[in-house]
Amino acid sequence: MSEGFWNRFLVPPAVWLLVLFAFPICLVLALSFGYVDDLGRAVYATDLDNYADAFDPTYLPVMVRSVLYAVATAVLCLLIGYPIAYFIARFGGRYRYALIAALVLPFFVNYLVRTYAWVALLSDEGLVNNALIDVGITNDPIQIINTPWAVIGGLTYGYLVFMILPIYASLERMDPAVIEAGKDLYGNRLQTFLHVTLPQTRQGILAGSVLVFLPAVGDFVAAQLLGGPDTYMVGNLIQDQFFAGNNWPFGAALTVVMMLFLSIFMFGYLRSAARESRAAL
Amino acid sequence: MSAFDRPRFLRVYVAFAYLFLFAPILVVVLFSFNSIKSLQNFEGFSLRWYEEFLDDPTLRESLFASLEIAVLTMVAGTVLGTMLAIGLVRSRARWSGSANVLMLIPLVVPEIVAGISALLIFSQIGIQLSILTVILAHITFSISYVAIVVRARLATMGTEAEEAAMDLGATRWQAVRMVLLPGLWPAIVAAGLLVFALSFDDFVLSFFTTGEDVQPLPVRIWSAIRFGISPTINAIGTLMMVVSITAIGLALLIPRLFGRRESGVKVLTGQEGG
Amino acid sequence: MSLVDESFSRRRLLQAGAGTALAAYGLGGLAGCTVSRSVDRSAEGKIIVPEIDGDLLIYNWAQYMDPAIKKGFAEHYGVEVNEVNYDNLEAMVIKLRSGAQYDLIFPSSEYVFRLRNEGLLAQFDRSLLRNSDNVAPFYDSPWYDPDSEFSMPYAYYTTGIAWRDDEVTGMTGSWNDLSNPDGAGRMFILDDFQEAIGEANLINGFDLNTTDPDEIETSKETLLDQKENARGFSTNSVQNLVNGTAVLHQAWNGDIVNVRNQVDNPENYRYETCTEGVPVGTDAMSIPINARSPGTALLFMDWILTPDNAFKNVNWNGYPQPCEGGKQAFAKLAKDEPSINVDLDELANGEEYRLDDPEARQLWTETFTEVKAG
Numbered sequence: 001m002s003e004g005f006w007n008r009f010l011v012p013p014a015v016w017l018l019v020l021f022a023f024p025i026c027l028v029l030a031l032s033f034g035y036v037d038d039l040g041r042a043v044y045a046t047d048l049d050n051y052a053d054a055f056d057p058t059y060l061p062v063m064v065r066s067v068l069y070a071v072a073t074a075v076l077c078l079l080i081g082y083p084i085a086y087f088i089a090r091f092g093g094r095y096r097y098a099l100i101a102a103l104v105l106p107f108f109v110n111y112l113v114r115t116y117a118w119v120a121l122l123s124d125e126g127l128v129n130n131a132l133i134d135v136g137i138t139n140d141p142i143q144i145i146n147t148p149w150a151v152i153g154g155l156t157y158g159y160l161v162f163m164i165l166p167i168y169a170s171l172e173r174m175d176p177a178v179i180e181a182g183k184d185l186y187g188n189r190l191q192t193f194l195h196v197t198l199p200q201t202r203q204g205i206l207a208g209s210v211l212v213f214l215p216a217v218g219d220f221v222a223a224q225l226l227g228g229p230d231t232y233m234v235g236n237l238i239q240d241q242f243f244a245g246n247n248w249p250f251g252a253a254l255t256v257v258m259m260l261f262l263s264i265f266m267f268g269y270l271r272s273a274a275r276e277s278r279a280a281l
Numbered sequence: 282m283s284a285f286d287r288p289r290f291l292r293v294y295v296a297f298a299y300l301f302l303f304a305p306i307l308v309v310v311l312f313s314f315n316s317i318k319s320l321q322n323f324e325g326f327s328l329r330w331y332e333e334f335l336d337d338p339t340l341r342e343s344l345f346a347s348l349e350i351a352v353l354t355m356v357a358g359t360v361l362g363t364m365l366a367i368g369l370v371r372s373r374a375r376w377s378g379s380a381n382v383l384m385l386i387p388l389v390v391p392e393i394v395a396g397i398s399a400l401l402i403f404s405q406i407g408i409q410l411s412i413l414t415v416i417l418a419h420i421t422f423s424i425s426y427v428a429i430v431v432r433a434r435l436a437t438m439g440t441e442a443e444e445a446a447m448d449l450g451a452t453r454w455q456a457v458r459m460v461l462l463p464g465l466w467p468a469i470v471a472a473g474l475l476v477f478a479l480s481f482d483d484f485v486l487s488f489f490t491t492g493e494d495v496q497p498l499p500v501r502i503w504s505a506i507r508f509g510i511s512p513t514i515n516a517i518g519t520l521m522m523v524v525s526i527t528a529i530g531l532a533l534l535i536p537r538l539f540g541r542r543e544s545g546v547k548v549l550t551g552q553e554g555g
Numbered sequence: 556m557s558l559v560d561e562s563f564s565r566r567r568l569l570q571a572g573a574g575t576a577l578a579a580y581g582l583g584g585l586a587g588c589t590v591s592r593s594v595d596r597s598a599e600g601k602i603i604v605p606e607i608d609g610d611l612l613i614y615n616w617a618q619y620m621d622p623a624i625k626k627g628f629a630e631h632y633g634v635e636v637n638e639v640n641y642d643n644l645e646a647m648v649i650k651l652r653s654g655a656q657y658d659l660i661f662p663s664s665e666y667v668f669r670l671r672n673e674g675l676l677a678q679f680d681r682s683l684l685r686n687s688d689n690v691a692p693f694y695d696s697p698w699y700d701p702d703s704e705f706s707m708p709y710a711y712y713t714t715g716i717a718w719r720d721d722e723v724t725g726m727t728g729s730w731n732d733l734s735n736p737d738g739a740g741r742m743f744i745l746d747d748f749q750e751a752i753g754e755a756n757l758i759n760g761f762d763l764n765t766t767d768p769d770e771i772e773t774s775k776e777t778l779l780d781q782k783e784n785a786r787g788f789s790t791n792s793v794q795n796l797v798n799g800t801a802v803l804h805q806a807w808n809g810d811i812v813n814v815r816n817q818v819d820n821p822e823n824y825r826y827e828t829c830t831e832g833v834p835v836g837t838d839a840m841s842i843p844i845n846a847r848s849p850g851t852a853l854l855f856m857d858w859i860l861t862p863d864n865a866f867k868n869v870n871w872n873g874y875p876q877p878c879e880g881g882k883q884a885f886a887k888l889a890k891d892e893p894s895i896n897v898d899l900d901e902l903a904n905g906e907e908y909r910l911d912d913p914e915a916r917q918l919w920t921e922t923f924t925e926v927k928a929g
Contacts, residue, residue, distance in 0.1 A: 005453050007377075010368030013361040013424055014380050020421040021387055024398035027405060031590065036917065041652075042590040058925045080298065087295045091288065101533055106302050108525040109309075110482045112502050113518035117305035119506065120312075120320045124799055127308065130321055143740055146786050146800075160302070210389075218391030221484070225506060229787050232928050235393050240924060242397065242489070244646045247920070248590060252401075255394055266389050339637050404590050409654050493639060493655045494612055504640060507791065 032253035042248040050253030059237065063258070066234040069148070070216035073155040074209045077163035080156070081208070085164045086197075089171035100168065107161040115154050115225050122150055122226070146228035154222035159215065163208035170204025171197075203273065210269045214262050234258055306522070313515035320512065330516035340501060340517065346412055347498040348524075351481040354419040358480075359473040361420070362427020363465065367457075369428065370435045387425045395422055396489030403490065411492035418490045419483060423476040430475065434468035467535055474532035478525045594654050595845040596674065603679040609848030610635040611855055614647060614657035618793045618813060620859075621871035628858050634851060642790055643747045645920065651675055656845050658852040664837045665909050667706045668699035676705040677842040677849050684853070686860035691877040693899045697837070706839035707856050710809065710874035713835050713897045714750055715828040717796060717806035717814070722823075730758045730829045738803030739784050743795055745805045746788035748923035749908045750834070751778060754805060757832035763906045766915035771922050778926045788927060793817075796824065808895040812873020812888055826894045835897060835905035838874075 032051070034044045053059065088099045106114070121127050122145040129141040144150055174197070182196030183189075220235030227233075234254060241251030312320050316327035334340050369381055387395065399418040400410075408414055442464070443456040451459065462469075484499040491500050498521060505514050613625070617640040625636040639657070641647040644666050651660070652675070662670060670676050681687045681703055694708045716732055723737040733742060733754070744751050753763050755774035765771065786801065795801035796814045808826060815821035840859070842852045858864055862880030869876050869884035875897060876885065889896040897905075910916045 006368055006371040007374045008368075009364045010372055010374070010377060010380055013365035013368070013428075014383065016361055016421065017383050017387070017424060020402065020417060021398070022383065024402035025390075025394070027401045028394070028398050031401065037589070044588050044590075059928055062928045083291060084295050084298050087288070087291050091291070102299065103302070104529070105526060106306050108478050108482065108529050109306050109522045110484065110499055110502070110518060110525070112484050112499055112506065113309060113514075113521065114305060116502070116506050116514060116518065117309045121305060121308065125321055127321060143786075146740075157302075157305070214389055215391050218393045220393060221503075227787075229782050229785050229927070235391075237924070237928055238393055238397070240927070242400065243649060244643060246645060246649050247924075248401075251397065255397055258391070259394055262389075262391065338635055401590070404653060409656075493614075493650070493657060494637070507642070 028252045028255055031249050032256045034249035034252070036247055036249060050250045051257070053250060054253050054257050059254075062232055062237050063234050063261075065232070066217050066258075067261075069152055069155065069231075069233065070213045072152045073159060073216045074163070074212045076152065076156045077160050077212045078205065078209065081160055081163040082167055082205075085167040085171055085204075089168050089174075090176075100165075103164060104161060111158055112221060114158060115221055118150070118154050118157065119145065119225050122153075145226055146231075148227070148231050150226040151222050151231045151233075154226045155216050155219060158219075158222065159212040162211035162215075166207035166211065167201055167204040170201045170207075174200050206269055206272060210265060214266065217262060218258060309515050310519045310522070312512055313519045315512050315515075318512060320515070330512040331520070333513050334516045334520070340498075342495050343498045343501045344520070346495045347481055347521075350412060350416050350419060350487075350497055351477045353416050354423050354480040355473045355477040357416075357420045358423030358476045359427050359469055362424045362472065362476075363431050363462075363469055365424060365428040366431035366435055367461070370432055371440075384425050384428050387422050388429070392485035393489075396486050399486065400489045409492065410490060412495055414490045414492070415487050415497060418486050419480045422486060423480060426476055426479065427469075427472040430472035431465055431468045434465055438464055470535045471532045474528045474535070478528040478532075481528070482521065482525055594652065594675065595656075598677050598844050598846075598849065599674065601678070603677050603842060603849045603853050605679075605683055605853040605857055606850040607632055607634060607848075607854065608850040609658075611637065611848055611851045612656070612658045613638040613855075614650075614660045615640060616661065617791060619661070619872055619874075621868045623871075624859065624864050624868055627864070628855055631858075632851075632854065634848075636855075645748065651843055654845070656847050657843055658846040658848045659855060660841055660843055661709055661838050662706075662841055664697065664699040664839060664907060667839050667841055668909075670841065670843075671700065671705050675844050677844050677846060678704050679842065679849075679853050680704065681707065684857045684860065686857050686862075686878065689860055689862060689865075689879040691882075691899055693903065694837075694877060700839070706841045707860065708877050709838045709840045709859070710872070710876050711835065711837045711897060711899075711902050712807045712809060712874055713828055713833050713895075713901075714745070714754070714805065714807055715826055715833065715894070717792060717804045717811050717824065717826045719796070719802045719823050720825050721820070722802040726825075726827060728827050728830050730754045730831050732827070732829070733781050733803065733805060734784050735803060736784070740786055741801055742781075742785045742803040743787055743789045743792065743801045743805065744778070744781060744785055745792070746790050748920050749910070750805065751788070751923055751926065752919055753834055753908060754829075755781075757829070757834075760831070763832060763834060764909050766910070766912060766918070768918065771918060775922050775926055779929055782926065782929075807874070808897065809872050809874030811892070811895060813871070816871070816873075826892070828894060832906055833901075834908060835902050836907050837877075837902065 030044055031042060033046050033048065034042055035047055035049065037043050084103070088096055088103075092099050119126075123129070124141040124143065124145070126145075128144060132138050132142065133140075178200070179192065179196060182192040186192045186195060218235045218238075220233060220239050223231050223233045223236050238251050238254050238258070241247045241254065311323060313330055314326050314328070315323050316325035316329065365380070365384055369377055369384065395418070399414070399421070403410060403414045403417075438461075443460045446456040446460045447453065482499065483497070484503060487497045487500050488503065491497060498517060502514055502517055505511070505517075611628075611634060613620075613636065615638060620638070625638065628634075629636040641650070644663060647660060647662070648666065648670070651657070651670070667676070684707070687707070690708060695703055697703065697708075700706045716726075716730070718726060718732075718738065720726075722741075723735055725735060725737065726732050733744065735742075744754075752771065752774050755777040756763055756765055756770065758777055759770065759773055761767070761770045761774065789795055792801070792804045792806040792810045793813045796804055796806075796810070797817045806826065808828075811824055811826040814824050818824065840856050842849045846852055859868065860878050862878070865876045865878050865880035866884045869881045869888070873888060873895065874885075875881065875889075877899065910919060
């Protein structure tokens with residue numbers, strides 16, 4: 001098959017992606033060096049002011065907070081999700097695919113609607129509070145919503161599937177004989193798990209963590225719907241610059257900073273994945 | 282050995298976990314049928330919120346807009362994504378590696394970045410924000426999903442069948458049309474349905490690229506939620522859920538319909554063979 | 556197997572990085588160019604006449620107009636009336652400037668002034684409106700629209716504090732009431748940079764519209780303190796109070812009427828204006844220059860100003876409308892609840908939000924962002 005023939009397949013999608021994806025990202029980068037003029041219009045320039053502002057003590061905590069929430073979300077997803085993945089992979093048997101499908105199904109409910117469900121459940125007059133009052137644990141509604149934990153909970157719920165699927169995939173690929181051998185070696189469930197299963201699924205855990213962590217950092221929906229004034233995340237900050245604060249260049253700079261930060265993680269993971277697959281050969 | 286093979290604790294835990302996953306959604310669905318305007322007390326079964334939804338011209342328009350966007354995204358996305366997949370696997374051009382990177386990046390870019398960059402390019406070119414800009418943005422970010430799914434399948438197919446066809450007198454293009462594409466068909470359809478569901482549900486990207494008069498449904502839900510919760514939102518959410526789940530259900534079943542015994546899950550998660 | 560294999564060699568990364576940097580540098584040639592905005596100004600210089608020329612798209616605050624009014628217009632004229640809501644005026648302006656097309660907007664007086672200067676409003680001849688004579692003479696020549704050809708008044712308002720007296724006690728009639736401990740965790744400050752910084756300015760005894768950076772800094776600290784007590788920033792006061800999320804809320808006077816119409820225990824919902832200062836203002840109706848159906852919009856303005864409709868609207872949203880019908884309805888509402896009262900003299904002499912200097916405005920918006928982020 002001649003080269004030119006197959007190359008032609010690449011051209012239209014590559015051009016599309018270049019024009020509507022790569023170039024716009026460059027525009028964001030270019031705009032981040034700009035400023036806002038008197039009429040409130042964004043102007044391209046070559047200042048670094050926006051970056052100075054981004055690392056200003058006023059705004060840096062917002063980014064730190066976003067990272068912390070994202071880390072908490074990833075950890076929760078891991079703790080909640082790993083046992084589920086483990087169960088389906090090892091004990092799912094014939095129902096494996098049905099279980100996975102059932103898992104993925106809620107994910108295809110719109111993210112907003114899923115988060116909204118939590119708003120309805122957790123609000124002061126929501127079902128959770130009603131249940132707590134009925135059972136007698138408390139007399140007045142507890143404020144669950146508009147707190148950092150409500151946001152983290154919402155994020156966890158939203159991204160849990162992204163953690164479970166890669167872990168499941170890596171567990172699937174494991175040879176059950178290895179686990180048997182491990183049990184013979186260590187004699188103990190826990191030891192076998194820690195020393196055999198867990199290390200083998202490291203790649204899956206990493207993949208899942210990245211797939212949860214990355215979008216969680218930039219999320220603004222959960223914080224907006226479930227959060228309070230002290231849960232302001234970088235996603236909210238960026239969104240505000242574009243829709244309320246009218247400072248597109250600053251918003252662009254924040255976006256670039258966030259992207260750079262995330263790409264460190266992303267490339268770190270990809271290099272590790274590449275190394276793993278090379279090692280496996 | 283016996284206790285390990287029947288992990289009661291794990292079973293109970295997983296049961297609760299599934300409950301945790303489904304409960305909020307079940308609650309949303311349940312209260313969409315509430316006869317009173319309450320999200321805490323269920324009084325009776327009623328379709329009034331669905332009626333309200335379908336009576337409201339703005340919401341109806343949004344529903345059709347969302348469907349329209351999803352269909353167009355599906356069509357264009359699968360075409361471009363399939364081309365990309367074929368090109369990446371078969372091409373030996375030196376820049377195909379860069380094309381590979383180009384394909385992967387949209388998948389890991391946070392949606393807000395995607396939204397902002399789309400907003401920026403449309404502003405710069407001077408295109409008015411509208412359904413068209415939403416479609417363009419959706420297509421851009423669906424190409425990668427299609428490419429990944431189709432590529433996984435393609436990687437397991439050799440070139441022998443096509444070479445055989447060419448030996449029998451077919452041109453390269455005919456070989457592609459009559460041998461390669463049919464072989465890829467389950468993956469293409471599955472990818473297309475996946476993209477349909479993703480586009481239909483999409484919020485962040487739409488939020489940044491939508492115009493004023495007709496907005497996709499998720500953007501309407503966002504405005505509605507911001508201004509208060511109400512069972513109408515539950516109704517919208519339930520309807521959207523039905524559409525998305527149908528699409529994904531089809532995607533998972535389609536390979537079966539093609540007479541293959543592998544599960545759609547495998548096709549979508551790219552595990553080889555069948 | 557793995558999708559990433561050799562693509563991510565160091566060389567590739569460097570190439571990608573270099574490519575991006577080069578592109579960005581090339582784009583540095585963009586320096587000085589603005590992000591283009593695409594407002595269609597073809598209607599510049601035209602005088603709009605009231606006639607049906609399409610369906611109506613209204614851009615307004617949430618819960619600010621009686622749905623019956625919109626429905627009545629739709630049925631009477633056989634057109635569709637749709638409404639989109641904004642959270643605050645700055646967001647509204649941003650949308651307008653980026654080319655979004657609405658037919659009718661509801662800017663406050665200051666914003667009419669700004670938008671007019673930017674050429675973003677369409678001109679009309681108010682004598683063509685049947686109900687323009689019903690409007691209070693004060694609005695024949697307001698400061699922000701001297702010939703009254705770019706706006707008609709919709710409502711005027713005061714900003715104060717709304718609360719539930721079955722949950723919160725010890726209100727003193729001061730802006731410091733926002734820090735009342737009974738309201739802790741269930742208090743909201745308006746998500747509007749002017750309202751928020753404004754009330755802090757009043758507490759500190761500064762001018763409502765001060766542009767002194769030191770004073771703004773002090774007000775920022777005040778706001779950060781108040782934030783400790785707050786559950787959030789929101790302009791959705793009606794909804795927050797109705798569903799119990801808020802028991803203390805910086806709010807506008809009409810909201811309390813609207814809230815009372817929706818709850819089971821209206822007598823518990825109260826409103827106060829504060830001794831340190833009462834911001835007042837006018838919300839007007841204007842037609843953007845790029846409206847798709849400006850004629851319909853003008854007709855709708857006339858519709859709202861009809862005494863019957865004004866009467867209904869005021870009873871629904873609780874705000875005084877400066878026209879026949881509206882006046883009477885509000886007089887009755889104010890009799891039952893004197894705290895919401897505001898009359899046109901107060902408007903003439905009262906403190907309105909006004910930030911003419913764009914740099915000052917930027918200082919204010921940045922400060923508010925810092926408050927929200929801090």
